[in-house]
Amino acid sequence: QVQLVQSGSELKEPGASVMVSCKASGYTFKNYAINWVRQAPGQGLEWMGWINTNTGNPTYVQGFTGRFVFSLDTSVSTTYLQISSLKAEDTAVYYCARSTTSGASDPWGQGTLVTVSS
Amino acid sequence: DIVLTQSPGTLSLSPGERATLSCRASQSVSSNYLAWYQQKPGQTPRLLIYGASSRATGIPDRFSGSGSGTDFTLTISRLEPEDFAVYYCQQYASSPLNFGGGTKVEIK
Numbered sequence: 001q002v003q004l005v006q007s008g009s010e011l012k013e014p015g016a017s018v019m020v021s022c023k024a025s026g027y028t029f030k031n032y033a034i035n036w037v038r039q040a041p042g043q044g045l046e047w048m049g050w051i052n053t054n055t056g057n058p059t060y061v062q063g064f065t066g067r068f069v070f071s072l073d074t075s076v077s078t079t080y081l082q083i084s085s086l087k088a089e090d091t092a093v094y095y096c097a098r099s100t101t102s103g104a105s106d107p108w109g110q111g112t113l114v115t116v117s118s
Numbered sequence: 119d120i121v122l123t124q125s126p127g128t129l130s131l132s133p134g135e136r137a138t139l140s141c142r143a144s145q146s147v148s149s150n151y152l153a154w155y156q157q158k159p160g161q162t163p164r165l166l167i168y169g170a171s172s173r174a175t176g177i178p179d180r181f182s183g184s185g186s187g188t189d190f191t192l193t194i195s196r197l198e199p200e201d202f203a204v205y206y207c208q209q210y211a212s213s214p215l216n217f218g219g220g221t222k223v224e225i226k
Contacts, residue, residue, distance in 0.1 A: 035215070037163075045155075045163065045206055045217040061214045095162065103210040104153035104168035111162055 002026040004034075004096050004109035011115045017084040020112045022096035029077040030054045033099040036070060036081055039111075040092045050099060051079060086116045120145055120209050122218035130226040137194040139221045141207035146187045151211035154183055154192045157220075158203040166205075167192065197223070 007021040022034065036048040049060040051070040058070035069082045083090055094112050097105035121144040131137055141152065150170035155163040165174040167183035170190055180195040194201055202225050207218040 044220045045157075045208075047208070047215045047217060050215075059213065097163075100165075100168070102168045102172075103151055104165055104174075104208070105155075105163075106165035106168075106174060108162045108164070 002098070002107055004098060004107060006094075006096060006109040006112045009113040009115070011117065012086050013118050014086055014088060014116055016086050016116075017082060018086060018114055020081040020083075020094050020096075020114065022079045022081070022109050024077045024079070024098070027098075029074060032101075034070075034072075034079045035097045035099055035105050037095045037097060037105075037108075038064075038092045039095065040089075045095075048081075048094075053079065083114070086114075088116050090114060091116045119214055120147065120212060120216055122207055122209060122216055124205075124207060124218035124221045126221060127219070128222045128224060130224050131197055132226045133197050133199055135197050137192075137197055137201070137223055139192040139194075139205055139223075141185075141190040141192070141218050143188040143190070143209060147190075147209045148211045150186050151209060152183075152185070152190050153208045153210060154181075155206045155208065156201075156203050157206065158200075163206065194223075199225075 003025050005023045010018050035050045038046045048064045051058045067084050072079045097108040123142045125140045152170045154167040157163045171183045182193045204220045204222045206220045
């Protein structure tokens, strides 16, 4: 079945970097874009942007430029989110989600909790 | 940017009752590119409705979506115990693909 499996929880100190992976299976990886969504503790969903899995071209929403980088490795059907110069306010669950042919997101990865604390 | 406003913020209902959730857009959502997601505590969001009114695979028919332009509605005809959750709308007509703030459906 179509599945996105994300890497495990991370605890990082302020100023460090983190990389979250999202491995796809059950479909042709290059045929569907991947969205990234952030959910801060107790808050709603925030769309960060997306990456074209055919060209590797990323698109970032305002507020997620500079320190946030989407990348991919098509040989292992995996998309990555790297966050550098981590701040306490980056503490959140980060989700990857496949963009369907309709444009909606389905399925979603299980989420990766990134905690930034000294 | 298209801003989505969901109401009410919280809906307190009993099992078996009908739930009506609203999502209003700050400008028209072209082609009715509007989706609804369900998120239970500690779980991943799940796609319920896309294209404003099409149910995603495996979604029970007690969930229905309607609306066009700037006003959209998610209706749960008879609430089951597993339906108590937070519901989000999202427009995917134009970037940024904003979500609404969510409606929590809680047990009365």
